[in-house]
Amino acid sequence: MHTKAYALYLKDFRSEIRTRYAVNSLAMFVIVATSVILFSIGNETITQSLTAGLFWVVIFFSAMSGLSRAFVSEEERGTSLTLQLIAAPSTIFSGKLLFNIVLVFCMNIVITLLYSALFDGFAIKNLALFIAAFFFGNAGLAIASTIIAAIISKAGAKGTLYPVLSFPILLPLILTSVQLTLMSFEGASFIDAKFELAIIICYDVIMLTASYLLFDFVWKD
């Protein structure tokens, strides 16, 4: 099962390297969104809480612009039936999830570097806490957006519905991640942030379990 999921990930990875569709659109989206924010700020200095919020706004909308590809592309190319014959649903979900996790981490490392270069308020005092928040936040983002992408690919309307369906599901994650990012700016310790970390880890575990349980129903026609 692991090798099959990994093979599926490699297939997606190779086709992504050939077309560079998701990577290009994501990179352009990140640049456009960040520059819009920079233009609207102008010469104002913004507070750290606003910077933490804007950081996750860009992450959320970039994820929404690129992550639905994993399943929508299979439906568009008409290859989802072949996939159903080759592998079990959970294997397919693992492969797609792996691809989305890699994509989210690459994208968010770029966004973090951009923000630390361009925003004065983006000064991390507790790096370990920031990395923990970054890791669990991104994992949750990838898990929730992969299962929603699967739902979207089977439903009729694809483009507009994706952020609408994902936002309420991701809201607890985003609110907690904003809090944690802000805490890492303020130099809070892990003990101060234990509630928020517990919420975010619970969210990841719950979403992962529910996605694996429910993906069978979405995938089988």
Next chain:
Amino acid sequence: MAWKIFLFLLLAFVSIAGIAFPIVPVPTKWYEFPFIPGLKENAKIIFFHVPTAWLSVVAFFMSTIYSFKYLRKKNLDDDAKSYAAAQLGIIFCILATITGAVWAKFAWGSFWSWDPRQTSIFALLLIYGAWFALRSSIESDEKRATLSSVYAIIAFLTVPFFVFIMPRIMKGLHPGSADDTNSGPVIDFKMNANMELIFFLSLIGFTILYFWMWNIGYKSIIYRDKINKKYRG
């Protein structure tokens, strides 16, 4: 039929009692409510606002239960039950938002202040708004039922975060927040016996009303689908 008259009398009594019974510093007579610091006269909203919020959670919970049932048995009647429950849930959710906002205007000074409770009820509205958008985008009955069941289950998993976790650990204005010293946690009210009695009567009355409405709602959806199928082919 008798239970409908009973329900009418119960809700009539609760409405009159909830609005008309006076709040006094030291209650002596059976119809007097105690004075709760921090809530004052505004405390009376509890008889109408809390049942609506409670029912919206109950309705969304039932919608999720019937989504589970649909995924197990693939019976479209269960989908109709889930849909009817979610419809009522969103109605009660809107009512809870509006009554809460009106209360907030007098208790906190503004209709909306992004208190954790307000954030979470706003998220509930968004979840089920998205759910209805998903349902209306799918043509085929079976596919709509399956996909919306899956989404309802995933969405309901986030409800505990909003309704039970966040408002209790975050600082806020709503009674029952983490830093609330006046009126204490939500369950542990400083109500006296008759106020509690009317509060629970109100909860029971509204819950019966909800089940009645839900019964009519899902039956009408099932009949409508049957009639549509009959005339289509």
